[in-house]
Amino acid sequence: MSAAEPPTADETRLSPDAWLRGMLAARNLGPTSQKLANYLVTNINAASYAQASEISASAQVSASTTTRLAQQLGFKGWPDLQQALRTRYLAQLSMVDIAEIHGLTDTPFQNALRNDSELLAATMRDVDDVAIARVAAAVQSAKRVHVTAMGSFAAVGQALVHNLQIAGYHVHALLDRDSALSNSVAQMGDGDLLIVCSYWRHYRTIVAAANAAHRQGATVVALTDYLPPQLEGAVDDLIMIPAEGTSFFPSLTVPMAVQQGLVATLAQLDPEATKVRIDAAERLWNELDILIDPRSSQ
Numbered sequence: 001m002s003a004a005e006p007p008t009a010d011e012t013r014l015s016p017d018a019w020l021r022g023m024l025a026a027r028n029l030g031p032t033s034q035k036l037a038n039y040l041v042t043n044i045n046a047a048s049y050a051q052a053s054e055i056s057a058s059a060q061v062s063a064s065t066t067t068r069l070a071q072q073l074g075f076k077g078w079p080d081l082q083q084a085l086r087t088r089y090l091a092q093l094s095m096v097d098i099a100e101i102h103g104l105t106d107t108p109f110q111n112a113l114r115n116d117s118e119l120l121a122a123t124m125r126d127v128d129d130v131a132i133a134r135v136a137a138a139v140q141s142a143k144r145v146h147v148t149a150m151g152s153f154a155a156v157g158q159a160l161v162h163n164l165q166i167a168g169y170h171v172h173a174l175l176d177r178d179s180a181l182s183n184s185v186a187q188m189g190d191g192d193l194l195i196v197c198s199y200w201r202h203y204r205t206i207v208a209a210a211n212a213a214h215r216q217g218a219t220v221v222a223l224t225d226y227l228p229p230q231l232e233g234a235v236d237d238l239i240m241i242p243a244e245g246t247s248f249f250p251s252l253t254v255p256m257a258v259q260q261g262l263v264a265t266l267a268q269l270d271p272e273a274t275k276v277r278i279d280a281a282e283r284l285w286n287e288l289d290i291l292i293d294p295r296s297s298q
Helices: 009-014 016-025 031-042 052-059 063-072 078-090 095-101 108-126 129-141 151-166 178-186 204-215 253-269 271-288
Strands: 144-149 171-175 192-197 219-224 237-240
Touching: 016 031, 016 078, 031 052, 031 063, 052 063, 063 078, 078 108, 108 253, 129 192, 129 219, 129 237, 129 253, 144 151, 144 178, 144 204, 151 171, 151 192, 151 253, 151 271, 171 178, 178 204, 192 204, 204 219, 219 253, 253 271
Parallel strands: 144 171, 144 192, 192 219, 219 237
Antiparallel strands: none
């Protein structure tokens, strides 16, 4: 889109300032909260990364105003509102843009690990165990489970598929294959569960497939850092987790950790049945001589 062209309807809906304006329009704010809101709308990039104290100082309001405004918009506090703003902001940026907005004070390696540790801490604080248990129960009760992911996040989908298969579930991997995803969704219906592992800039194929699966009666679960409007109507359950990297590449750390927590939760729903299935898998591995024996020199 050139600078002279107006944004499309979808681009306007996706923009963080338009999203925030829509949230604010439904609230009757006092003058101080409105002053802060006006600052946020016109300074999305700064607001996406600044601390609450920096935001309040720049907007010339008290620190408590940032918390109060976030709560008026339905969030627990400023960190949750900021996360919602940042994921929408990042969704509009290229890999080069994201690398440039991260001022590196540590080495790139140290900065990446520090970022991941912070994201993990935020996830432990924000992700509800009840929501994870609800998704695990959906997996357990589904007739067939399908997992779709694209790009680097196909690794998250592959780990989830592998772990679910070991635990004895009938899982179909729909990873980085548009045609396989389309063909499989065409056969989905009541009793099917589609798990969407999609982050940052969502693939059009995955969004369309999720909507088609939902129309046909399948349950759709999204593990994502950002739910675009094109996907909202298709998702039956949602786990929001961060995937922001510090360089050109998004981070897989939290998505991978969350899938690990999900399968651990699933295993505890029926631990005896899980043990029987895993024992069966282990016996077959031994029969097929798949793994080396550390006690042997061969």
